[in-house]
Amino acid sequence: MFERLKCMLIKEIIQALRDPRMRFILFVIPVFQTVIFGYAVNTDVRHVKTAVYDLDNSAESRELTARFVRSGYFDVTEHISNEQRVRELIDRGEVKAVLRMNLGMGALLRSGRPASLQIILDGTDSNTAGIVLNYASRIAGRYNDLLLMKQQGKNGVQPFRLGRVDLESRAWFNDNLESSNYYVPAVIANIVLIITMLLSSMAVVREKEIGTMEQIIATPITKAEFILGKTIPFVIIGFIDVAMITAVAYFWFEVPLRGSLILLFAATALFLMSTLGFGLFISTISHTQQQAMMSAFFFVFPAMLLSGFAFPIENMPETVQLLTFLNPLRYYLIIIRGIFLKGVGVDILWPEMLGLFLIGAVILSFAVQRFKKTVA
Amino acid sequence: MKFQRIKAIAKKEFLHVFRDPRSLGLGIAIPMLLLFLFGYALTLDVDKVPLIVWDQSNTYASRDLVSRFSGSRYFLLKRYTDNYRDIERAIDRREALIALVIPADFDRRLVAGEKVPVQAILDGSDSNTATIALGYAENAALSYSRDVMLKQSRRQGVNTAFGLLDVRPRIWFNADMISRNYIFPGLIAVIMMVIAALLTSLTVAREWETGTMEQLISTPLKGPELIIGKLIPYFTIGIIDLVLAMLVGQFAFSVPLHGSLILLVGMSLIFLTGTLSLGILISVVTKNQRLASQLALVSTMLPAFLLSGFIFPIDNMPLVIRGVTHLIVARYFVTILRGIYLKDVGLDVLGGEALFLILFTIVVLALAIGKFRKKII
Numbered sequence: 001m002f003e004r005l006k007c008m009l010i011k012e013i014i015q016a017l018r019d020p021r022m023r024f025i026l027f028v029i030p031v032f033q034t035v036i037f038g039y040a041v042n043t044d045v046r047h048v049k050t051a052v053y054d055l056d057n058s059a060e061s062r063e064l065t066a067r068f069v070r071s072g073y074f075d076v077t078e079h080i081s082n083e084q085r086v087r088e089l090i091d092r093g094e095v096k097a098v099l100r101m102n103l104g105m106g107a108l109l110r111s112g113r114p115a116s117l118q119i120i121l122d123g124t125d126s127n128t129a130g131i132v133l134n135y136a137s138r139i140a141g142r143y144n145d146l147l148l149m150k151q152q153g154k155n156g157v158q159p160f161r162l163g164r165v166d167l168e169s170r171a172w173f174n175d176n177l178e179s180s181n182y183y184v185p186a187v188i189a190n191i192v193l194i195i196t197m198l199l200s201s202m203a204v205v206r207e208k209e210i211g212t213m214e215q216i217i218a219t220p221i222t223k224a225e226f227i228l229g230k231t232i233p234f235v236i237i238g239f240i241d242v243a244m245i246t247a248v249a250y251f252w253f254e255v256p257l258r259g260s261l262i263l264l265f266a267a268t269a270l271f272l273m274s275t276l277g278f279g280l281f282i283s284t285i286s287h288t289q290q291q292a293m294m295s296a297f298f299f300v301f302p303a304m305l306l307s308g309f310a311f312p313i314e315n316m317p318e319t320v321q322l323l324t325f326l327n328p329l330r331y332y333l334i335i336i337r338g339i340f341l342k343g344v345g346v347d348i349l350w351p352e353m354l355g356l357f358l359i360g361a362v363i364l365s366f367a368v369q370r371f372k373k374t375v376a
Numbered sequence: 377m378k379f380q381r382i383k384a385i386a387k388k389e390f391l392h393v394f395r396d397p398r399s400l401g402l403g404i405a406i407p408m409l410l411l412f413l414f415g416y417a418l419t420l421d422v423d424k425v426p427l428i429v430w431d432q433s434n435t436y437a438s439r440d441l442v443s444r445f446s447g448s449r450y451f452l453l454k455r456y457t458d459n460y461r462d463i464e465r466a467i468d469r470r471e472a473l474i475a476l477v478i479p480a481d482f483d484r485r486l487v488a489g490e491k492v493p494v495q496a497i498l499d500g501s502d503s504n505t506a507t508i509a510l511g512y513a514e515n516a517a518l519s520y521s522r523d524v525m526l527k528q529s530r531r532q533g534v535n536t537a538f539g540l541l542d543v544r545p546r547i548w549f550n551a552d553m554i555s556r557n558y559i560f561p562g563l564i565a566v567i568m569m570v571i572a573a574l575l576t577s578l579t580v581a582r583e584w585e586t587g588t589m590e591q592l593i594s595t596p597l598k599g600p601e602l603i604i605g606k607l608i609p610y611f612t613i614g615i616i617d618l619v620l621a622m623l624v625g626q627f628a629f630s631v632p633l634h635g636s637l638i639l640l641v642g643m644s645l646i647f648l649t650g651t652l653s654l655g656i657l658i659s660v661v662t663k664n665q666r667l668a669s670q671l672a673l674v675s676t677m678l679p680a681f682l683l684s685g686f687i688f689p690i691d692n693m694p695l696v697i698r699g700v701t702h703l704i705v706a707r708y709f710v711t712i713l714r715g716i717y718l719k720d721v722g723l724d725v726l727g728g729e730a731l732f733l734i735l736f737t738i739v740v741l742a743l744a745i746g747k748f749r750k751k752i753i
Binding site: 043136145195 | 396398399402403406409410413414416417418419420421422423424441467468469470486491492493494495496497498499500501502503504505506507508510511512513514515517518519520521522524525526529543544545546547548549550551553554555557558567570571574578582585586662664665666667669670671672673674677678681682683687688689691692693694696697700701711714718719721725
């Protein structure tokens with residue numbers, strides 16, 4: 001049994017690694033990609049390029065502009081003086097927001113009457129626009145506080161103090177709300193998913209297409225040995241990749257790794273079980289490598305987008321939310337983010353680990369069963 | 377180059393495609409299914425942020441503050457709690473994303489005219505959602521404070537109206553801030569990028585691997601003829617995909633198309649040629665299906681997803697990475713599609729992107745043709 005498995009393993013490892021270009025794709029590109037993507041995955045909305053269209057040019061309007069700049073969220077790149085330029089700048093995407101202060105704003109405020117501050121936003125990116133709008137109303141809100149104090153001081157018979165709420169926010173696990181901390185661990189999961197799925201989805205169908213399957217059938221190797229022989233090398237490759245990429249995330253991007261490394265690898269084993277299971281399953285039901293690749297893509301892409309990687313699962317329609325429970329990446333992302341950022345352990349993560357295990361076990365046994373038919 | 381030979385190769389390739397109905401079906405069905413699924417499912421909107429509250433004060437004033445949160449569509453009040461340990465666990469389990477802690481002396485200090493700290497604890501691990509939730513929370517707190525201040529100053533006998541600044545947003549291009557309108561055009565670009573490269577990435581490699589390339593080599597067929605002949609059937613599939621994609625956007629998801637249809641079609645054809653040629657180039661260079669498929673997916677899927685500006689703004693990236701994104705052709709197509717779909721801009725604005733797109737297509741096609749050798753090494 002072990003003898004045959006060993007032979008199979010040696011054959012598979014040689015086959016996967018003989019081509020130097022393949023070695024490059026398997027071991028160099030993932031690291032390279034992590035470095036590039038690690039810099040790219042960033043949704044922080046800071047330094048929003050802003051133009052100021054100040055028709056009022058009063059002390060108040062200048063004060064407001066200064067408050068926008070001081071907040072750190074807005075970078076004033078241009079002061080403009082005509083309507084047309086607003087259109088131009090936003091069309092070209094050179095600014096995301098234009099602050100427009102109409103003539104008489106300062107005078108209105110000084111005389112204690114309401115005035116308006118217009119903010120024109122490029123709504124194409126609705127997410128960013130929403131965040132920018134929030135920043136703007138926060139700044140205006142603070143300014144209003146000041147106005148209220150000043151005005152009641154002016155109007156009141158004697159100065160008195162007004163009560164107000166001060167929101168002290170504390171973001172746990174990620175003090176500065178740096179989005180890369182959230183995304184980089186997830187990039188690891190995505191890369192590993194793609195590599196292992198692709199490798200395993202090609203594994204069996206390749207033998208069929210080239211005709212070497214017949215040679216294997218003619219050997220005394222059993223089904224289990226064959227499947228194990230096909231999966232174990234990919235498990236090893238998967239682990240090496242995870243280890244390398246985790247090192248890049250930790251040392252290069254300085255993403256905090258607060259939880260247990262052992263737990264991370266245990267979860268990775270469960271995750272690999274399910275990705276390789278899906279891959280092998282695809283491989284057994286495909287007739288050509290082209291079909292296998294298309295099917296693998298058809299699995300991987302939805303898995304990536306419906307995993308909570310970039311799009312929050314909570315906001316998806318109910319039916320799709322149910323669908324995501326079949327997605328191994330969904331569980332792995334929760335686990336990997338939990339371990340990296342929150343430092344939580346098995347007591348919190350066990351439902352996800354159980355989910356991964358169940359998916360892996362079911363799909364692997366499916367693959368083994370399908371395989372029997374193809375050999376016969 | 378002889379037209380007849382191109383025709384012959386195209387015909388052979390068409391037959392190839394039609395006789396593998398599964399691959400053909402996948403080539404058309406996959407993009408449609410994905411567009412439907414994602415158009416339906418994906419949104420960046422953040423609302424109903426799960427909230428738990430530790431109201432130590434439990435007075436009329438504190439309940440009023442809480443109702444500002446629970447009454448808005450942005451927050452979903454899960455439950456009340458009475459200790460930090462519970463808050464910690466709730467955030468660890470992702471049961472709550474934000475927790476409010478209102479101090480016991482909230483009401484008293486408010487009446488006394490003090491600045492009362494209310495703690496907002498956020499799960500910062502999901503920074504995007506946390507940032508948005510924090511924005512909502514701060515605005516809820518500010519509007520509450522303003523009401524308190526107004527009420528108190530009235531009580532003090534100051535009755536004049538206050539001059540307050542009011543933010544009037546005007547959102548251009550996507551007035552209702554529907555994130556689908558933003559996502560959908562980008563989605564077309566990303567999906568087509570991968571599908572196109574996948575479609576062609578195996579075609580030449582397969583001929584090498586199964587040995588049929590030797591037969592082709594022994595004919596008078598020339599390299600460019602082979603490449604162009606091979607492109608034609610997949611180009612047809614790609615056009616079907618794109619037309620269907622645009623129809624889905626228009627009719628299933630009512631994503632508004634503000635700009636010129638002609639420009640949209642023209643740009644799509646160039647993009648399609650470029651990405652299909654990229655697949656062929658990969659196929660020609662690798663001559664091995666396993667390697668070609670790995671390379672095609674690795675070089676298109678994640679880059680198109682992460683580096684095209686589809687979700688992650690290119691402006692946020694460091695200079696070097698921004699340089700790298702210029703190599704990702706999906707980047708131009710994402711910008712072009714969004715510009716045409718949402719902003720109704722023409723070539724005067726999109727000229728740079730269009731130029732890069734054309735340049736990419738020419739270079740990749742020329743490389744594919746140039747790298748192809750009619751020799752058995």
